Amino acid sequence: MTGPLRGIRVIELDAIGPVPFCGMLLADMGAEVIRIDxxxxxxxxxxxxxxxxxxxxxxxxxxxxEEGRGLLLRLAATADVLIEGLRPxxxxxxxxxxxxxxxxxxxxxxxxxxxxxxxxxxxxMAGHDINYIGLIGxxxxxxxxxxxxxxxxxxxxxxxxxxxxxxxMAALLERATSGIGQVIDAxxxxxxxxLMTPTYxxxxxxxxxxxxxxxxxxxxxxxxxxxETADGGYMAVGAIEPQFYAELLELLGLDAEQLPSQMDRSxxxxxxxxxxxxxxxxxxxxxxxxxxGSDACTTPILSLEExxxxxxxxARQVFSAGTDGSDPAPAPRFSRSSGExxxxxxxxxxxxxxxxxxxxxxxxxxxxxxxxxxVMVGQA
Numbered sequence: 350m351t352g353p354l355r356g357i358r359v360i361e362l363d364a365i366g367p368v369p370f371c372g373m374l375l376a377d378m379g380a381e382v383i384r385i386d387x388x389x390x391x392x393x394x395x396x397x398x399x400x401x402x403x404x405x406x407x408x409x410x411x412x413x414x415e416e417g418r419g420l421l422l423r424l425a426a427t428a429d430v431l432i433e434g435l436r437p438x439x440x441x442x443x444x445x446x447x448x449x450x451x452x453x454x455x456x457x458x459x460x461x462x463x464x465x466x467x468x469x470x471x472x473x474m475a476g477h478d479i480n481y482i483g484l485i486g487x488x489x490x491x492x493x494x495x496x497x498x499x500x501x502x503x504x505x506x507x508x509x510x511x512x513x514x515x516x517x518m519a520a521l522l523e524r525a526t527s528g529i530g531q532v533i534d535a536x537x538x539x540x541x542x543x544l545m546t547p548t549y550x551x552x553x554x555x556x557x558x559x560x561x562x563x564x565x566x567x568x569x570x571x572x573x574x575x576x577e578t579a580d581g582g583y584m585a586v587g588a589i590e591p592q593f594y595a596e597l598l599e600l601l602g603l604d605a606e607q608l609p610s611q612m613d614r615s616x617x618x619x620x621x622x623x624x625x626x627x628x629x630x631x632x633x634x635x636x637x638x639x640x641x642g643s644d645a646c647t648t649p650i651l652s653l654e655e656x657x658x659x660x661x662x663x664a665r666q667v668f669s670a671g672t673d674g675s676d677p678a679p680a681p682r683f684s685r686s687s688g689e690x691x692x693x694x695x696x697x698x699x700x701x702x703x704x705x706x707x708x709x710x711x712x713x714x715x716x717x718x719x720x721x722x723x724v725m726v727g728q729a
Contacts, residue, residue, distance in 0.1 A: 351379055351686065351687070352377070352378045352379020352380075352683070352686055352687065353378050353379055353683055353686045354375060354378040354379040354380040355379040355380075355686070357375070357379075357380040357381070357429045357430065357521065358380070358381045358383070358427060358428040358429050358430070359372060359375050359376075359380045359381065359382045359383065359428065359429065359430040359431070359432065359517075360383050360385060360421075360424055360425055360428045360430065360431040360432070361382055361383065361384045361385065361405070361431075361432050361433075362385050362412075362431070362432070362433040362434070362435070363384065363385055363386050363387055364433065364434035364435075364462070365400075365434075366434070366478075366501070366505045366506075366509070366510075367434065367462050367505045367506060367509030367510035367513065367537070368432055368433065368434035368462050368510070368513075369384070369400065369401035369402065370401045370505070370506055370509075370510040371432055371460070371462070371509075371510040371511075371513045371514045371517075372384065372401065372405060372432060373401040373402070373403060373404065373405070374510065374511075374514050374679075375430070375514060375517065376403065376404030376405055376691060377403075377404060377679035377680075377691060378679070379686070380430075381406070382404065382405040382406070383405070383406050383407075383408060383424065383428075383700075383704065384402065384405045384406065384407045384408075384695070385408060385409075385410055385412070385421060385424075386398075386407050386408070386409040386410075386697035386698060386725070386727075387409060387410075387411070387412075387697070387725075388409040388410055388411040388417065388698070388722060388723065388724050388725040389411050389722060389725075398694060398695070398696055398697055399693070399694035400694075401694075402694025402695065403676070403691040403692065403693060403694050404691035404692055405694065405695060406695060406699070406700040406703075406704065407695040407696065407697050407698055407699045407700050407701070407727065408424070408698065408700055408701045408704045408705070408724070409697045409698030409701055409724055409725035409726075409727060410723065410724050411722055411723050411724070412443050412445065413443070414721075414722070414723050416718070416721075416723050417723045417724070418443065418444045418445055420705075420708070420718075420723070420724070421445055422445065422449070422450065422453050423453075423708050424704070424708070425445075425450045425453060425454055425457060426453045426454045427454075427707075428454065428457060429456070429457065429458065429521065430457065430458045430459075430460060430517055430521070431450060431457060431458070431459050431460065432460040432461075432462065432513065432517070433459075433460070433461060433462065434461075434462040434463065435461075436463065436473065437463065437466075437467045437468070437472050437473065440461075447459045447461075447532045451530065454530075455529050455530060456524060456528065456529060456530050457530045458517055458520040458521055458524065458530040458531060458533065459530065459531070459532045459533065460513050460516060460517050460520075460532075460533040460535060461532065461533060461534055461535060462509060462510075462513050462535050462537075463534075463535075463536050463537070464476040464477070464480065464481050464504070464509075464536065464537045464538065465481070465536060465537075465538055466534060466536035466538065466539060467534045467536070471484075477501070477504075477505075478498070478501035478503065478504035478505045478537070479498050479501075479504070480504075481504040481508070481537040481538045481541055482498075482499075482503045482504045482508070482537075482541050483496070484538055485538055485541050485542040485545060486542075486545060486548075486549070487503050487504075487541055487542075487544070487545050489559070489561070490548065490559075490561060490564075490567060491561070491567070492561055492562070493561060493562045493568070494561075496561070503541050503544065504537045504538075504540075504541050505537065507540065507541065507544055508537045508538070508539070508540030508541030508542070508543065508544055509535065509537040509540055509541075511540070512535050512539070512540035512543065513533065513535040516533035516535050517533065520533055565589070569617065570589075570617060571617050571620040571621035571624050572586060572587075572588040572589060572594050572597065572611065572620075572624075573586065573587050573588075573589060574586060574621070575650060576624060576625055576628040576629075577625070577628065577629055578628050578629065578631060578632055578633040578635075578636060579629055579630060579631050579632045580632035580633055580634075582632065582633030582634075582649065582650070583633070583649075583650040584628055584633060584636050584637075584640075584647055584648065584649055584650065585647065585648050585649070585650050586624070586645075586646065586647050587646040587647070588645050588646045588647065589646070591611060592644070593644055593645055593646050594611050596643055596644055596645040597624075597645040597646070597647060600639050600640060600643060600645055600647075601624060601627040601628070602627065603623055603624070603627060608620050608623060633649055636649075637649050656668070657675040666678055679691065695727075696727045696728055697725065697727050698724070698725040698726055698727025699727045699728060701715070701719075701724050701725060701726045701727065702715050702726055705718070705724070
């Protein structure tokens with residue numbers, strides 16, 4: 350592996366959502382990420398195993414088995430980071446909690462990813478992205494008549510995986526001074542609330558209202574919203590600054606003198622109708638050509654199928670060829686230590702034999718463990 354995290358070994362316990370996404374980000378930056386898959390029923394075999402699995406290795410272990418837990422602790426003794434997404438207390442009951450792992454490796458950074466956090470009245474409850482962002486005000490602010498989930502980007506990946514990755518990096522940096530690891534309590538409610546800091550501060554200043562579709566950045570302003578084109582496509586308009594707004598109107602063929610002033614909220618509905626009518630008069634491709642190279646902050650809204658083929662994305666290589674088509678390429682980019690093209694996601698247990706060999710378990714020992722169901726040896 351190459352990249353700025355070259356030499357860092359990460360153990361990722363089998364999970365869905367933010368934990369494997371965080372592991373993928375670390376692998377993209379050069380870390381060696383070993384995914385612990387389940388040796389028995391519940392293994393994510395097939396297509397699901399490839400979600401956020403690029404650049405990783407897989408060993409399948411039954412963590413409910415005492416010998417299996419011993420194998421995990423032996424792996425943890427060689428690692429720098431362990432990340433898990435179990436409910437509070439589950440890792441401890443399995444015998445692989447922070448204290449048990451610290452006993453074999455006090456330098457290890459132990460990252461815990463949950464929705465509600467390790468404590469608090471809701472900590473034991475199940476939940477998903479929509480629940481976490483609903484509790485901290487983000488979901489309320491998105492939509493028109495009713496809240497609209499922004500996929501699972503805000504809770505799972507923005508407030509969850511990215512904050513866990515940030516915590517891991519910060520803890521590794523601190524370890525260089527202290528010489529010991531620590532536990533990271535990364536909760537999606539905490540991270541999503543942190544992402545909402547600017548909005549809460551604007552509200553405290555009287556510059557944001559609690560009513561949906563009534564603010565500058567929530568789709569109410571005619572210069573910051575999506576508009577349908579004649580062919581059913583859409584254009585994204587973000588012309589907030591006066592000079593950008595003036596260019597928007599000019600390229601649409603609208604006379605600014607015949608419209609309310611840009612920040613006159615009482616005239617926003619009228620302005621929106623005029624802009625909408627203009628966009629609806631021509632297909633999206635026409636408007637793409639009109640706004641190409643302009644400062645009107647107006648761009649096409651592309652589908653998942655269209656985005657990888659866009660000229661800018663092609664020039665920047667924003668997407669790379671993946672095993673099932675196109676994958677977004679690793680980000681951010683580094684001037685000296687960019688990582689290699691990530692390997693395809695492994696099937697569960699694909700690296701079981703190799704990793705056991707690194708722990709000193711010979712082929713006969715591997716066969717015995719597999720026959721006992723302690724590990725699973727999968728296909729590469």
